[in-house]
Amino acid sequence: MKFLFIISLRNLFRQKRRNILLGSAMAFGVMILIIANSFSHGISDILFNRIVVYVAGHVNISINEGKGRDLPLFRDRDRLTKIAVETAGDKLIEYNEGVGIFLRAIGNGKVENLVLVGINTISRTLTQKQREEINESFKMLYGKFKDLGNKSIENPAILSKEKADALSVKPNDIVRVRYRNIYGQTQSSRLTVVGIMSNDNIFMQGVMFVELTNLKEMMGYRPYECGSIKLTLKEPQKDAADVADKIHSALRPGPAFILATAKVLNQDSSMNPDVSTSENKNSNPNTISSNNQNADTSPRVTLIPFMGNDEPLKKLMLSSFKLSSGNVKDVFGKDGMMVSDYLADILKIKQGDKLEFHFKPKFITKDKPEFAVREAIFSAVVKGIFISDDSTGKETIYMHEALFYPKFYENLPDLQSDSKFAFIPKEKASFKPALGTEWVLLDRSRSTDDLKQKLRAAGRKKIKAATIDVNSMYESASDVLKLENALNIITFTAVLILFFIILVGVVNTLRMTIRERTREIGTIRAIGMQKKDVLLIFVIETAILTAFASIAGTILAFISMAGLSNIAFQITDNPMGILLVKDRLHFVPTFIGIVGNIGFILFISIITAFFPSRKAANLSAADALRHFE
Amino acid sequence: MNIIEIKELTKNYPLGSTIVHALRGIDFNIASGDFLSIVGPSGSGKTTLLNIIGCIDNASSGSVNIGGVEITKLNDKEITDIRLHKIGFIFQTFNLIPVLDVLENVEFPLLLMKNRSKSEVKKRAESLIDAVGLSEHIKHRPSELSGGQRQRVAIARALVTNPDIVLADEPTANLDSATGEQILELMKEMNRKEKTTFIFSTHDSNVIKYAGYVLKIKDGKMVN
Ligand SMILES: Nc1ncnc2c1ncn2[C@@H]1O[C@H](COP(=O)(O)OP(=O)(O)O)[C@@H](O)[C@H]1O
Ligand SMILES: [Mg+2]
Numbered sequence: 049m050k051f052l053f054i055i056s057l058r059n060l061f062r063q064k065r066r067n068i069l070l071g072s073a074m075a076f077g078v079m080i081l082i083i084a085n086s087f088s089h090g091i092s093d094i095l096f097n098r099i100v101v102y103v104a105g106h107v108n109i110s111i112n113e114g115k116g117r118d119l120p121l122f123r124d125r126d127r128l129t130k131i132a133v134e135t136a137g138d139k140l141i142e143y144n145e146g147v148g149i150f151l152r153a154i155g156n157g158k159v160e161n162l163v164l165v166g167i168n169t170i171s172r173t174l175t176q177k178q179r180e181e182i183n184e185s186f187k188m189l190y191g192k193f194k195d196l197g198n199k200s201i202e203n204p205a206i207l208s209k210e211k212a213d214a215l216s217v218k219p220n221d222i223v224r225v226r227y228r229n230i231y232g233q234t235q236s237s238r239l240t241v242v243g244i245m246s247n248d249n250i251f252m253q254g255v256m257f258v259e260l261t262n263l264k265e266m267m268g269y270r271p272y273e274c275g276s277i278k279l280t281l282k283e284p285q286k287d288a289a290d291v292a293d294k295i296h297s298a299l300r301p302g303p304a305f306i307l308a309t310a311k312v313l314n315q316d317s318s319m320n321p322d323v324s325t326s327e328n329k330n331s332n333p334n335t336i337s338s339n340n341q342n343a344d345t346s347p348r349v350t351l352i353p354f355m356g357n358d359e360p361l362k363k364l365m366l367s368s369f370k371l372s373s374g375n376v377k378d379v380f381g382k383d384g385m386m387v388s389d390y391l392a393d394i395l396k397i398k399q400g401d402k403l404e405f406h407f408k409p410k411f412i413t414k415d416k417p418e419f420a421v422r423e424a425i426f427s428a429v430v431k432g433i434f435i436s437d438d439s440t441g442k443e444t445i446y447m448h449e450a451l452f453y454p455k456f457y458e459n460l461p462d463l464q465s466d467s468k469f470a471f472i473p474k475e476k477a478s479f480k481p482a483l484g485t486e487w488v489l490l491d492r493s494r495s496t497d498d499l500k501q502k503l504r505a506a507g508r509k510k511i512k513a514a515t516i517d518v519n520s521m522y523e524s525a526s527d528v529l530k531l532e533n534a535l536n537i538i539t540f541t542a543v544l545i546l547f548f549i550i551l552v553g554v555v556n557t558l559r560m561t562i563r564e565r566t567r568e569i570g571t572i573r574a575i576g577m578q579k580k581d582v583l584l585i586f587v588i589e590t591a592i593l594t595a596f597a598s599i600a601g602t603i604l605a606f607i608s609m610a611g612l613s614n615i616a617f618q619i620t621d622n623p624m625g626i627l628l629v630k631d632r633l634h635f636v637p638t639f640i641g642i643v644g645n646i647g648f649i650l651f652i653s654i655i656t657a658f659f660p661s662r663k664a665a666n667l668s669a670a671d672a673l674r675h676f677e
Numbered sequence: 678m679n680i681i682e683i684k685e686l687t688k689n690y691p692l693g694s695t696i697v698h699a700l701r702g703i704d705f706n707i708a709s710g711d712f713l714s715i716v717g718p719s720g721s722g723k724t725t726l727l728n729i730i731g732c733i734d735n736a737s738s739g740s741v742n743i744g745g746v747e748i749t750k751l752n753d754k755e756i757t758d759i760r761l762h763k764i765g766f767i768f769q770t771f772n773l774i775p776v777l778d779v780l781e782n783v784e785f786p787l788l789l790m791k792n793r794s795k796s797e798v799k800k801r802a803e804s805l806i807d808a809v810g811l812s813e814h815i816k817h818r819p820s821e822l823s824g825g826q827r828q829r830v831a832i833a834r835a836l837v838t839n840p841d842i843v844l845a846d847e848p849t850a851n852l853d854s855a856t857g858e859q860i861l862e863l864m865k866e867m868n869r870k871e872k873t874t875f876i877f878s879t880h881d882s883n884v885i886k887y888a889g890y891v892l893k894i895k896d897g898k899m900v901n
Contacts, residue, residue, distance in 0.1 A: 572774070579760075674724075
C-alpha cells in the first residue's frame with residue numbers, strides 16, 4: 049500500500065504542469081467554498097445572534113391585553129417567566145423583557161427621535177461570552193455600563209456617540225423625553241446621561257439604554273407585571289421551533305374566575321326607579337361605593353366570564369342556560385350578568401338590582417403605597433336570573449367577558465389559592481367551551497404571513513381576554529431569515545462550480561494520463577499487479593492531488609478572509625450595513641464546516657476518478673503493451 | 678520434464694469485418710531449463726505466441742499447460758498470480774517504470790508479493806543488479822541509462838522473483854548489434870546459473886547462434 053502510494057505520488061510529479069493546473073483550479077474552488085461558507089456562517093451569526101435577538105428573540109412570547117389597542121401587558125410576570133425558563137431549560141442563555149419605546153428626546157436645544165431600551169443590569173448574571181459580546185458591541189467612551197443601575201441618579205442612561213452629538217449633551221447632562229406609556233398616555237421624564245458609547249451595530253446607534261426597572265416604571269408597568277418576553281437560546285437554529293412549541297403547550301390557560309363576596313346596592317331602587325336607572329346607566333362600575341345598606345348577607349360567590357363577543361359561543365350559552373327572569377339580549381349582551389336563582393333568593397334581588405363585589409388581589413406591593421390595594425371592589429347590575437343546577441353551580445354569577453376581564457386583570461386574583469373555594473364548571477358541562485380562560489393562547493403560526501393573518505383574525509373576534517402568542521424566530525422574523533437562504537444559495541453555487549471543476553478536470557486529466565501510460569499499465573499488469581491495485585494507483589493519485597489542493601485552498605481562503613476583513617466599509621445609510629460587524633465583513637469559519645467541505649470534495653473527486661481508473665485497470669495487458677503513442 | 682506443453686493452439690484476431698489468423702495450430706513442448714528461440718519474419722505470430730505463453734493474452738482454441746497448470750481455464754486474478762510468481766518478462770522497448778529508480782524497478786515484482794520483508798527484498802534485488810553489472814547505477818532513473826543498461830535492468834527485474842520461465846520478445850531489436858549480443862550473453866549466463874527456462878523471439882538470424890533450440894514459425898505455423 050505504501051508502495052502504491054509512492055508510485056502515485058511520483059506519477060503526480062511527473063505531469064507537473066497538468067496537475068498544478070488542475071490542483072490550482074481545485075484549490076481555487078475550495079477557497080471559494082470555504083469563504084462562501086464562512087461568510088454565510090458569519091451572516092447567520094449576525095442574523096441569529098446579533099439581529100434576531102434584538103428584534104424578536106429566538107423565541108418570543110408576546111402578550112396583548114387588548115382594550116382595542118396593542119397593550120403588551122401580562123399581570124403576573126413571575127408566573128410567565130417561570131414557565132418560559134423552566135420549559136426552555138438548559139437550552140436557554142437568557143430571557144429579556146422586551147420593552148422598548150420610541151420617544152422624542154430634548155437635549156441642549158436639540159430634539160432627536162430615539163429608541164429607549166431597558167437592560168437588566170441589576171439582577172442579571174452574565175456568562176463570560178455575554179460579557180465579551182457586550183464589551184464588543186458596547187464600546188464605552190465615557191462612563192461604565194453598570195452605572196445604569198445606580199439608584200442615586202435620576203434615570204441613568206447611556207446613549208451612542210452619534211445621538212449624544214446630535215442632542216449636544218455631555219456626561220451628567222439631563223435629557224428630557226416625551227413618550228406614550230403602554231396605556232397610550234403621554235408622559236415625560238428626565239434621564240441623566242451617565243455614559244456614551246461608540247457603536248458598530250447600526251441597530252444600536254439610535255438606541256438609548258436605561259435600567260429595565262426604570263424603563264418599566266416609566267412605561268406604566270407595575271413591578272409584578274411584564275410585557276412580551278424574548279428568549280435567547282444557545283443553539284437557536286436547532287432549538288427555536290421546538291422550544292416555542294414546548295412553551296406554547298406549557299402556556300395552556302386555566303379557567304378564569306373571581307372568588308368574591310357579593311353585596312346588594314340600592315335595594316330600594318324599585319321605590320325610586322327614575323333616579324336609580326339613570327344612576328345605574330352612568331355609574332362607573334369602578335367606583336368604590338360605600339353607601340351600602342343591608343350588609344348583613346354577603347355570600348361568597350364565583351364570578352365566571354363567558355365569551356359573549358363570539359357569536360357561536362354566545363349561542364351555546366343561550367341554549368345551555370334557562371332564565372327565570374331577564375331579557376336574553378341584555379343578559380348575554382355587553383354588560384350582561386346573570387345570577388343564579390339560589391343567590392337571588394339569598395340576596396333577595398331581582399333583575400335591575402346592583403351588586404357590589406369584593407375580592408382579594410394576588411399582588412399587594414408594600415414598597416409602592418399607590419399599588420397597595422388590599423381589596424378590590426366593583427359593582428354591576430343584575431340583568432337576569434338563571435335556573436341553577438349541578439353543572440352551572442349554585443353560588444355562581446356569569447358575566448359577559450367585556451364586563452369581567454377589565455376587573456379581573458386590573459386586580460388579578462390569586463386563582464390557585466381561590467380555586468379551592470370557587471365553583472369551577474366541569475369539563476363536560478355543555479357550555480364549558482363558552483367560558484373564559486385566564487388568557488387566550490393563539491395557535492402557533494407557521495410563517496410571518498400566517499402570524500399576521502392570525503393576529504388580524506384574533507383582532508376581529510374582539511376577544512376581551514389577553515392573548516398570548518408564542519413564536520420562534522422562524523415565524524416572527526422569517527423575513528429576516530429569508531436573507532439567510534439567499535446566502536446559502538451562494539454557498540451552494542460555489543459547491544456546484546467546484547463540482548464541475550472536479551468532474552471535468554479529473555475526468556479529462558485521468559483520460560490523458562491513462563492514454564499516456566497505457567503501455568506502462570500493460571507492463572505492470574504483465575509483471576503481475578492485480579487489477580484492483582492498478583485502479584488504486586490512479587485513485588490515490590487523484591486523492592493526493594485533491595488533498596493538496598484542499599490544504600492549499602484552505603490556506604488561501606484564510607489569507608483572503610483576513611485580507612477582506614481588514615477592509616472597513618463605511619456604510620451608514622444602507623440597510624446592508626447591518627451585515628457588517630465593526631464596519632467589516634464578518635466571517636465565521638467553522639472546523640466542522642471546513643472538514644466537511646474537504647471531505648465532500650475528496651469524496652466527489654474519488655468517485656469521479658473511479659470510473660476512468662477502472663477502465664484503465666480493465667485494459668487487456670496484451671493490448672496495452674501493443675499500444676504506441 | 679516439460680515446463681510448457683502446447684497443443685493445437687490457435688489465435689484469431691477480429692479486424693474489422695475480417696478475422697486475422699495469427700496462430701494456426703501450434704504444437705510443441707519446452708523442457709525445463711531450455712534456452713529456446715522463436716524465429717520468424719515480422720507478422721509471423723511470435724509476439725502472439727509469447728503473449729499466450731506469458732498469460733497476458735488468451736488462446737482462441739487449443740491448450741496451454743504451464744508447470745502442470747492448464748492456463749486457458751483460469752480467471753484474471755489467478756492468471757495474474759501465475760504471471761507474478763512463474764513468469765518474467767523482457768520487452769523489446771525495455772518497459773521500465775520511469776518514476777522508479779533501478780533498485781525500485783527490480784524490487785517491484787517482489788513488492789507485489791505479500792509477506793516479504795523489506796530487507797529480504799532489497800538483498801535479492803541488489804544481488805541481481807550486481808549480477809547484471811549495474812551496482813553503480815542503483816539509484817538512477819531509467820531515463821539516465823543507456824538502452825543496453827535498461828535492458829539489463831529488465832533482465833534483473835524478470836529474474837528477481839525466481840520464475841520458471843523468462844519470456845523475451847525481440848529483446849535486442851532496439852539495441853545496436855554489439856550491445857544486443859552482450860544482452861544475449863547475459864541471458865545465456867543467467868540461464869546457466871539460475872536454471873531458468875528462457876524463450877526469446879527474434880527476426881534476426883544473426884542471433885540464432887545463441888539459441889539452444891530454435892522454433893521457426895511463419896504465417897502462424899511452425900516450419901521445419
Ligand atoms: N490486436 C491485433 N488485432 C488484429 N491483428 C493483430 C493483432 N495483433 C497482431 N495481429 C496480427 O497477427 C499477426 C501476428 O502478429 P504478431 O504476433 O505481432 O507477429 P510478430 O510478433 O511475429 O511480428 C500479424 O498479421 C498481425 O497483424
Ligand atoms: Mg512482434
